[in-house]
Amino acid sequence: NAGVTQTPKFRILKIGQSMTLQCTQDMNHNYMYWYRQDPGMGLKLIYYSVGAGITDKGEVPNGYNVSRSTTEDFPLRLELAAPSQTSVYFCASSYMTAVGGTIYFGEGSWLTVV
């Protein structure tokens, strides 16, 4: 009964380093998303995917890359980490669209860039 699983849960990066946040879901959902939440703010969409091999930019895509080679996995790549990327990152998935409240979120990954 895993749902959406994100790793790592916590990470500290130095400026200029790169890393990948992993996300996998076991619900056979077509749609997957990456959101970030800054302190005192709502979640903002970074990238999304409507199926394997298809990805597209959300509201705040700069500094990130994604890929979707399988239905289950949707990794988020940070290249040349910057302090502005210090945030909590949430991966999510849904069967079709958000209408109906079917988006399921992972527990979050806390990233600090120093």
Added chain:
Amino acid sequence: DQQVKQNSPSLSVQEGRISILNCDYTNSMFDYFLWYKKYPAEGPTFLISISSIKDKNEDGRFTVFLNKSAKHLSLHIVPSQPGDSAVYFCAAPINYGGSQGNLIFGKGTKLSVKP
């Protein structure tokens, strides 16, 4: 420019009383709204939703009211329980590249229910 606004960062309520959380929106194209609940160190979980063809939707202790002319919705929790203490986000789907699966979130309201 925030399209979904939650102007109250926090709300404190006594157990057993009503909690009212407010949300305003600016985009008249929004036709569906969702409320998510978030506990610390967890991801948001879906709570309740409402379509713009309705003005009220009820699910147990939770009721959402929509006033389209005022571009305002509210979440009522009656009676409030200590376990309801969490951050509540108002959200609306926005169409990115044809996908309606993407949500615009408000900043959230932290509800504290005191025993």
